[in-house]
Amino acid sequence: MSVVSPESVGLSSSRLQHLDRHLRQRYLDTGRLPGALALVARRGEIAHFSVQGHMDVERARPLQQDTIFRIYSMTKPVTSVAMMMLVEEGLIALDDPVHRYIPQWRNLGVYEAGVAGAFRTRPVTAPMRIVDLMRHTSGLTYGLQQRTNVDAAYRKFGWGDPNGSGTLEEMIEGLAKLPLEASPGEVWTYSVSTDVLGYLVGKVSGVPFDEFVRQRISAPLGMVDTDFHVPAAKASRFAACYLATPEGGMKLQDDPQASPFLRAPTFVSGGAGLVSTAADYLRFCRMLLNGGELEGTRLLSRKTVELMTTNHLAGGKDLTDVCVGLFSEVAFSGVGFGLGFAVTTSPARCLLPGSAGDYSWGGMASTYFWIDPREQLIVIFMTQLIPSTLYNVRRELRTLVYSAFADPPSFAA
Template identity: 65%
Template structure:
């Protein structure tokens, strides 16, 4: 499925030589330099896989080569999947974007905004308005991530292990804990990368009446044939799970999680819609192709094209971009010229990003440096897989965007 035909790049308006140059760059700068264990890059354009390459190791210690079917922790690339699943419920009239979150989580009705103090003795002020469903999807909810380490609210998240890479508790216990912690700001006033999409996963389970993971399997993974995607890796596929590494601060890396003892080898207690999935490049390409095709692939429709258009439009208040709205010390996206939709970053002005691209391109990435973007104008998908925490370690995403776009020889614009 991922093997391009010999003439695929040229027939899809791309240069094979320029695409091959990307692999040489990744090998020289990242793999041979000991910064990444291995890489997988898939580029799809005009209905064809025009580039698919793997190099390096899935497991450096055991010298296990990276392969086409290697399974990766995709962390926050889970968020777009969860967001699409939620919009299925919106399409069915079972929930609306402007409804208050406390309609479904009554214990959140009296949440306040942080003023001062530390847990549990917070001083708060009332919300300017109730948190709405749309605030969760676009990260304007006032929730946060503990790893931002910016405030006393973040510290309370860390104390409760809310939103950690190593998941703790359950979705129910997370919702209960969040009811006791104030918001960073009143909903809609700012953008802050957060556990909001985990809350969306909780709501999917509550509104659909079935476990969140079951909803994803029945409505997205099974219909699209995403057989290697899930919240844990079953024993018969365990040998395909990559090792995960972390940057050592000296230009190298160290083992973060051994694949033979990984927490992803057994079902987690907390099913994280914000960062819990493992997947393959081939599986994620199926998901991306459905989106590029207006929400449908091979006769399987996830959502309608108008719903997808709504999701991939900037929803930040006043049409502002992330530089104007963000309080976040970390994101999986650049800020200038980039807004945020319902589960994706959205390019508003390519000139401000200083990276080649198109208006309306949407994207996201994961904590272990995985990334994807979809460019409807160019009929283009790019998926990058590796396993290195954190994703901010190197500017590889910027480099990949520049080099993939430079390989286009026949632009649609």
């Protein structure tokens, strides 16, 4: 891909080089990360695209610009776009009750006590709506939260695991037998909600969810390396994934030559199932930044993208005010949540540079992106280390990228 001079889009070359030094010295030379890809685009041009370190440490294979990564929860914005495409077509509405499409969920209760098979519940105060799935206020959870016996039941059945052996349909049936952790709309809990959205996309459209993504999003946008598995012809470009060790190093977690991602999944995860490249995800981000359109292909209207990237938490609250889970892909202060994205409400509360209204999300293996519409900025960071919350690399990326701004303020912004 063509890279322009950073100065031509109001950025400083030397300061962007400091970004690369920082990643190398703090994370690569110390063995904390296997490799690091950093892409910075502004005003429609790529101003910085660096790759350092390895895509496969054991085989001494260097990271490449076209390396394929497990993007895990960066799948969620793609699934959210798929759902909003159906909303625009009038096939489903954000305020529809979920039980209209999943009748067996009509009488879900809220957890009070007990264990799987003997839960005590109370009635919900409001029905779960499609918007609750979009913004993680559904009352569903993830097994990785490890807070309650409901979380434990999710872990037992492996729901939400993109490499699990079950199917979306089996998860939907299983969830009908478990209580919610809260009444819909009351609290924010990171959850399998987006996997449920994927199921609904397939049911409402009449097209299997993975095929819908390929036919309606990936192919039209030219995302040629984005899919729910890595085909054999591209396996040589697939990165290894690592798990952080207590000693501050890392160990192999998923060998790219024996990975479950090398075969089509039985559980097609709208929450965490995609693999992609930086170039592909940039095309997705450019579509969003352009108001739902890329190079003549329109997926959504500008007003729909604006709706998705507005804070939807009740009363304009931040995640700190309404989150009850133990895990998320973002820091909470000064951050709300839209329909598939974290949304910055106050850079001052975040204690980070940025813009009110920028939006972002990340993945379990430490991938991350954000889009700043005011500054016409897209940043994509790729690596493969679990867990994503161990290091402050995402916060550091924001500081280092915004420190490279060299142009005067635009009073037309």
